[in-house]
Amino acid sequence: MSTINLDGGEISIIRALGFAGTQVAGHELKGKVGSMSERDLIECLKTLIALGFVSSSADLDRSEEFDKMTFAVNSGYSRDLREAIDPQPKSNKRQRRV
Numbered sequence: 001m002s003t004i005n006l007d008g009g010e011i012s013i014i015r016a017l018g019f020a021g022t023q024v025a026g027h028e029l030k031g032k033v034g035s036m037s038e039r040d041l042i043e044c045l046k047t048l049i050a051l052g053f054v055s056s057s058a059d060l061d062r063s064e065e066f067d068k069m070t071f072a073v074n075s076g077y078s079r080d081l082r083e084a085i086d087p088q089p090k091s092n093k094r095q096r097r098v
Contacts, residue, residue, distance in 0.1 A: 006085065045071065053077050
């Protein structure tokens with residue numbers, strides 16, 4: 001699998017949505033990423049949706065309905081996204097026999 005590279009806005013959105021795959025309403029998401037403008041939030045979400053990392057209950061072209069829409073992290077990418085956001089050093093699981 002290729003490496004996932006996310007910018008700061010995308011990381012904020014993924015963290016706000018969480019990795020459990022639960023639906024988060026647009027108005028809740030706005031509150032969780034409060035420092036981001038709605039325009040930037042929608043643009044980042046469009047990118048994440050296009051990449052398949054996030055799912056949406058409706059098309060984001062209708063921004064006037066953003067507050068009612070729901071979003072969730074795609075469970076198929078959950079582990080990879082978690083590792084991309086917070087990389088853990090891989091431990092060497094091989095044990096040597098003495």
